[in-house]
Amino acid sequence: MNNPTPPVILTLAPHDPTGCSGVSADIQTAVSLGCHPAAVVTALAARDTRELKDSLSVDTALVIEQARALLEDMPVAAIKVGELAEVEHCEAIHSILKDYPRIPVVLDLSAQRAGIHRPGIMQAMRALLLPLTRLLCANTHDLQQLAPEGDTLDAKANLLMETGCQAIQVSRCRHSRQACINRLYSRTEPAREFEWGSGCPKPETLLGANATLSSACAAYLAHGSSVQQAVQQAQQFAWQAYANAQRVGMGKLVPNRLFWTLDQDTPKRFRH
Template sequence: MPQNPAVPVVLTLSGNDPSGGAGIQADIETLASMGCHCAPVITALTVQDTSAVHTFSAVSADLVLAQARAVLEDMPVAAFKLGMLGSLENVEAAHELLSAYPDTPVVLDPVATAGGGGGLGGEAVLEAIRKLLLPLTTVLTPNSPEARALAPRGATLDECARELLAHGCGYVLVTGTHEETDQVENRLYTGGDLLETFFWERLGGSYHGSGCTLASAIAGLLAVGLEPFTAVHEAQEYAWEALRQGYRIGRGQYLPNRLFWARDEEEAPAPATLQ
């Protein structure tokens, strides 16, 4: 097995989104953009478009574990990124995997609902995430509704973040796209305190797969050796630019243009949109 691979490997556990906006495809495109190799483990099959999730079926925990172990026994994994898990059994499977690699950074996007609407996990899944996964997480990336769902006792987002840190997370980045602020305010916490507030121009429209993009970018940057604060900062810059150059090719939300760097923006034609 190579000791110093030229391309860091990030193993991702996520659902498959046939619209290509979120989930595994978001992981693959983002991690390629970070200079990483994505090893995708499918946790759920979804029926969704750019407007909503219509239904989903979780992959069995045994098959999730088999997929992941095939990779882990074959190549060195520099980071884990977790998205939609889809069932209590898959949360337990993720815990089993991560517990065996305590020194490998973990980025957890605690997907509870899809960007266009639709529940992706019940209270049992949320409780299992709190107890089993948060203690193993390096960077947790909830949006504000997810932070409130995971830490329901918190009266403010600051209190929610501190409650999540108390479960054992290293860092919590609460994103503020759902809040009614002039600018998007993303707040990074560690050690029980607010470390930094990042301000971003609020873009028009809504986006499908923005959370997956941000979490995968952080995982990729951790995999290439950045420390968490720098990884979080640079990942936000990448995600914001992917949204700024996003496109609307379906009837619902915009999709992030995660490969914006591959084209000259001034020369590239405007993306096709539906009116």
């Protein structure tokens, strides 16, 4: 067969039985953006669209075995790291990423608020994973936890980039009356802002919102975009997915990552 092969994204995240977040969100986003998703499950969750009820961490040895098997078989073009429940997971993923330094890594720090974690997980991520990260996705609360010694948002971002992290996308860093401002910090370019106008639900009212945005960044990196290009394109994709969110259960809305399949015209109010 001579059919073109889509770029492969390797995602490490929990299994969400609702199909709304975790590896399900990553898979849907990757497929929507023309990538092939390969998934490593880091935890098994018991939840509905309203709340997480319980979570069981996958044994670290099995996480390693899953990731190694995929990386040795497929030409992975980008890696997205989502929620990790164990410090041992960070240690294992660190050792794996060290063996594949050319593959861009997207680390979704926002995912760490979605589950049940062991003490020390944030410190382990800063020490072990940030130095190997091409793009960190977080919000202001996440940065406060990861870099409490910084007295401003700019200072926190600069401290984290000093670890080796190349860029940081901060969601909801500034609000105006009708818009939410996201910001991109880079080691090589001035900070850049993206304005989300009114017309779509706030990310905190959605299940799988952060996974949608970070996975979209990974997808565009897998297609060969620069970090700046990938973030801009991912912002546009996520805005459309949020604006066309659907209610599949009795809890939170879910981003429609296949919004482009709708017959109706989709709203366009994203600005950069």
